[in-house]
Amino acid sequence: MAFRTDLEDTIVALATPQGVGAIALIRLSGPKAIGLTNQVFHGKDLTQVKSHTVHFGTIRDGERILDEVLVSVFREPRSFTKENITEISCHGSPYLAQQIIKLLIRQGARPARAGEFTQRAFLHGQFDLAQAEAIADIISADSEAAHRAAMQQMRGGFSAEIKRLREKLVHFASMVELELDFGEEDVEFADRDDLRQLVEELQKVIQALIDSFDVGNVIKNGVPTVIAGKPNAGKSTLLNALLQEEKAIVSDIAGTTRDFIEDELILGGVSFRFIDTAGLRETTDTVEAMGVERTQAKMKEASLILYLFDLKAEPLTEILQEVNRLENQGIPFIPIGNKIDQASEEVREALEKRGDFALISAKAGEHLEVLKELVLAKTQLDSFRTGDTLVTNVRHYDSLLRTRDSLGKVLEGLAVSVTGDFLAMDIRQALHYLGEITGEITTDDLLANIFSKFCIGK
């Protein structure tokens, strides 16, 4: 796809969600945006109005009035795309919006591809690639944490960090490359010790960014949380109580839940993806049913396990054995004593003494607040509030891993005193990967891949 060659087109798309509403917004961008809109607009001559002004009038298809509208005019470069933009605010009828878009296409506009407005903004230097990607993240963010991370990225926090790293490396790369011009002469413009120190510093920063992906990823996609436990321990009841709505089918018959029901709960601004599982029907040694196997697999993928015990039915010794086993697995978990209202005095006292159990009644919805606090404490995701840069994008994560590897090779080269041309190659490679993140290095394929995931009209 020749993305850079069709900037002469004027593109059009519905910018607001599909469906019925009070208002729908149709957006045009490109050299002829104002002229094309003016051809179908009856009101002021839009070609003569100032940028950032709004005008009332009608959209007409020949004699037929399609709608009474407001048109906002933005003149390049003072617009989102840095091109001429018009936004037509019409009545929120899908039929009507479609008619107006068809009319504009007949006038010479082209339907916009997914993400094409944002892509044009990027190509015209409105923002870098990481910032463009953050726009999609902002639109899909559904928790405070995800929104904060995306907003920081869109505002350029992450980009600034990457650029700082690149600039330092660029300096050394050019010094090393300068040496090459002197061919056989044995000069070193780039001090090797300084270079090693710089690369080691960069490695630390990059490693920190890589590590932040663990948090960034779960903040963006939700903390995968498994509710596990023996059949009939009350797993579905707990999920429902937490969601305060009936998403899972609850029954007294053990084994009701055959499939994985995913749902989301926002706690303290963080999204938790709760994964209900088929009950652990057999002892953990003799796993048989497929649902149980899958539960085991899910537990290994989880960031957090809520492990439910039926205090009415399960003997204390077995419960404590199971907790021991879980502790040895190394996955963060919260042991939950369910049906506390039906537990024996002895069991209740023993577990209260331990202090690590959440003692609840899922059915009665009792002590759930305590459980929620435990969940938040266990995940320690409050760091999103500190404003530290978080890597949330798997593409960025991937580029950072490659950067780290390239820098590793630079260090290896320095250790064995390789020649300048090899050093320069590895430094350039690291620069390439860093540049991919912010879009200083791009290919049409990369852009197509990124922007095709956007919605049409963005």
Added chain:
Amino acid sequence: MAFRTDLEDTIVALATPQGVGAIALIRLSGPKAIGLTNQVFHGKDLTQVKSHTVHFGTIRDGERILDEVLVSVFREPRSFTKENITEISCHGSPYLAQQIIKLLIRQGARPARAGEFTQRAFLHGQFDLAQAEAIADIISADSEAAHRAAMQQMRGGFSAEIKRLREKLVHFASMVELELDFGEEDVEFADRDDLRQLVEELQKVIQALIDSFDVGNVIKNGVPTVIAGKPNAGKSTLLNALLQEEKAIVSDIAGTTRDFIEDELILGGVSFRFIDTAGLRETTDTVEAMGVERTQAKMKEASLILYLFDLKAEPLTEILQEVNRLENQGIPFIPIGNKIDQASEEVREALEKRGDFALISAKAGEHLEVLKELVLAKTQLDSFRTGDTLVTNVRHYDSLLRTRDSLGKVLEGLAVSVTGDFLAMDIRQALHYLGEITGEITTDDLLANIFSKFCIGK
């Protein structure tokens, strides 16, 4: 509900459809719309900017940046509601829009009720009630015909007609009432012959409007079209072929369609609501199954029946008998010979000679275009293109019926020379009903009833 008393509130709502998109629009209206928006907006001082201008900035909740936005400012009375309006164009994330709306509510805005923006526009005299109602019709219009009718109403065509009628009557009403002031004296300012002539003229116009509701209603809601015929005649197959998608379950087993499947097809700008029916399993004399009874009922409600015959299985004599019976029912119908590719030479020739049959193969999708043209010709709804006023609103229809009855009483009174006070009463009653249409006569209940059917944000 005290609708007129809370115009001092500044109201806020999402104006664009729910869901994910590039852009969401949040609208505020009321005395403090600009001030409240300015409290959370970082950029230019919005209280100082001109009307109809757009401003880039950020929405902040304390230190936290919620989004980068464009804010359009409209100063009263140059706005939709004739109040101060701001429109905040933010990224199209449901989470984000909700956060911004919550923030504005904390600043002092009130969530808007359904239709409250349009209601305020009406209360401030932006347009009359019939025009306000047309806005909802424009939003829900999904065919050219429905859109044209709604647009004509919104642009005031219908209102102008009603106002013309009212003005003529008002003149006579005041003349008759003037007579009452003279008490016992036997004066007649209002010439009784002139009055009779006027009322008769009005009756004609109102009757024409009442009659137009037949067309207006089907244009707004779709022409109810029944596909009928014996089991296995190919009714579901025809519906699917017409819709070019698989909405009905098609099988070779007679009686597959147990329920009514409604779907819509736009032909020549008119919406047809196709109603698939349970097959007419028995002869029409011995109706048994409930589905068949319901089919009979549906056929009576229909504006058009597509009656399908299986040319492969049904004998010609029976087909022609059935057509005779249908002709006697008086409902417009189109006899369709299906499976024409499997019909005998004799049957094909006989039906071709008659000329009133649509001869098709629903399965192969053959000759469907001819059928579509027949459907359009049969309904004769092209009148919507003439620009004649159509009554599409059942509330208006109802008021017109009452107006007609009141005018009937005026004529009866004139025939028996009743006294002026009785005449005046009936004329005032007719004026009242006409005034209800355009909102010159309103009650809070009437307004609440009308605007509560709007969507929030409109």
